[in-house]
Amino acid sequence: MSAKHAKPNFSHPQVVGIMKRLFRLTPSEIRSLPSYDDQNLYVASIDGGEYILKIMNSEDSKNTSLIEIQTYAMSVLHQNGLPSQTALPNASGKLMSLEEIDCGNGCQKYMVRLLSYLPGTTISKVPLTPQLLYETGKMAARMDQILQEMEHPHLSVLQREKFIWSLSNVPSLEAYINILEGDPLEEVVKSVIHQYKTSVIPKRSNFRRCINHGDFNDLNVLVQPDESDGHRISGILDFGDMNSGYYIHELAIAIMYMMTEHPKPIEVGGSVLAGWESVLPLNEAERDCLYVLVLSRFCQSLVLARRAVALHPENAEYLMISSRRGIRILRNLWELGKEQVEKTWFQSVAQFSDKL
The missing domain is CATH 3.30.200.20 (Phosphorylase Kinase; domain 1)
Structure with a gap:
């Protein structure tokens, strides 16, 4: 800016x-x-x-x-x-x-x-139990379902084709990739963008469309203590990134941001996904692209935060919040690979289903 x-x-x-x-x-x-x-x-x-x-x-x-x-x-x-x-x-x-x-x-x-004013504390400040992550996934799915039914004469303004934070626009990160020059992460980011182009774009026609909140992150979800020593969601904030997209985008965004707050990030995906699928089970194409979409959001967060810091060094601390931990998690997810990460997530979903 x-x-x-x-x-x-x-x-x-x-x-x-x-x-x-x-x-x-x-x-x-x-x-x-x-x-x-x-x-x-x-x-x-x-x-x-x-x-x-x-x-x-x-x-x-x-x-x-x-x-x-x-x-x-x-x-x-x-x-x-x-x-x-x-x-x-x-x-x-x-x-x-x-x-x-x-x-x-x-x-x-x-x-x-x-x-x-909504009372509560941001979800970033409380322990992310499997149950709270499940509720987060469920809330994100219900939210997008309701937004999709919304009627308004100006709905077309949500077709934000050039919106840099939209998960439809991952290839546009290439314009800013030079900001990572010399950083070992540069190769990871380039590789994720390549995977996005080759494995996500061809399957996008099978994704179900909806209106996305677009920023269901750890600072935009409020929680309050519940009766069972856990927490319940008490607030959804900040609709500034709303755009026409796909259900799978919202899920990938929610998983990515919850991972940045968890001591064992890899375990987050399964609980959020189980909550999401209790409302909206994924189809085959969506399921197949989830891993790359989560990585793509990490890349967006990393590259765009670095760009924003270059423009606004005075705001660096806030701008780099998600990005700092995200660097480690992105590298870890990338090194584990799609098969291993999916196995962890989908096994966890199966365990949740057994308990319910």
Whole structure:
């Protein structure tokens, strides 16, 4: 993101001003939350309400139809009983407002929404038991099923052909591969892209289409303690990567990010897959491509994080969160090979089925 499309950096007084003017609320506490390229803030008001103020970066703020769809998708999931945030109307009854303000990069327009606050901690902070991973897979599948039934006049904006984070666009990573020059991982990434082209693309016509959340990761899933000393999912966050894709993409993304948080990453896939298949059993083509798609997401995360750090060194710590552990896991998955990894995953699914 260039300075022209910079991440918003609203000051404390600017946030207070927006809360009062747009939402008739007086903040008693404002706290920054992590974000890749937007500004997310926890806001408590003096009347006891808790909210998330989401300020989109200036580039994404231009795409009103896309933000409208994302906002609508959140409410559809919420209406269907999934723990999704919803946008709250401002003083003039609108769910989103384009605000022109100078927060350090000259006057820019930023889309502002106030979202409901969901209690819980990110799934990255709790032990990933087989049961919680199962529930994660099940939730991801239910979410995509509901999104696929969604009706909206602007659905076509989700056909994001050039969207770099879409698992349909893995070959476009080749444009940035020089960022890994001299790194031993360069060969692994090139090899995964080659496998994607030769083994995934020819089978893609057999994948089932759907609308993807696209970023079902360890910082976008909230959990709370349940009655049995475990955890249940209490929140699904961040719909900024929604795109038209395939069910198998969502599953691969969920597996990849849960692996980055687990002491034995290889064991993660089976539990997530078992949960997913309790809702949506995979067909033969999807099953055959899962391994390469998981590796492809690791490659996206690695290459695009390195690229973002080159552009924004000041944000390096957040940008490299998934990428650091991912390097080791990617290498390990690659060295184990498709057959060995699939065997571990599919045996684990069979064991889950026996228990249920």
